[in-house]
Amino acid sequence: MSARPLNEQQARECKTEQRSYLWGFLLALVLTLIPFALVAFTEIERLTLWITIGVCALAQVVVHLRFFMHITLARNKREDLLLILFTVLILVILCGGTLWILFDLYQRMLPGMMP
Structure with missing residues (x-):
């Protein structure tokens, strides 16, 4: 099975898509680690904690829709x-x-x- 070489435009599109997935992964990782770190290592009020977790969850939904499912407006x-x-x-x-x-x-x- 031989792989045909990509032309310059296809290689650029592949690199752009990989960069998009990497940014999405990093943002999703940060948005997951923030609530875990707040719960494990800080003593903040319950309401503030719940609001922070909710905001991070909504932001993560947007990150998944944009970077992984490629859904825009x-x-x-x-x-x-x-x-x-x-x-x-x-x-x-x-x-x-x-x-x-x-x-x-x-x-x-x-x-x-x-x-």
Whole structure:
């Protein structure tokens, strides 16, 4: 099996794509290590910790969409954006429904212990 050599434009595109993946990996790694370091090595308020973890999680979602899935807000990528919005809608329905059922069961099983 012989590999054909890449022309100059293909080699440039390959290098650009590799650089994009490397930046995405580094950003995702930093956005993962920040919450772990805050939990393990600092004593900050719970609310500040939760907000920091949430912000890092949202930033990591954006990093994954941009660098790994190559989804941008360009006009020609409208189908990708609609697919992502539909996925978010399904996730919200699933998580919201799960929480609704769990809290309803909790209220029915232990009505005297509700906060």
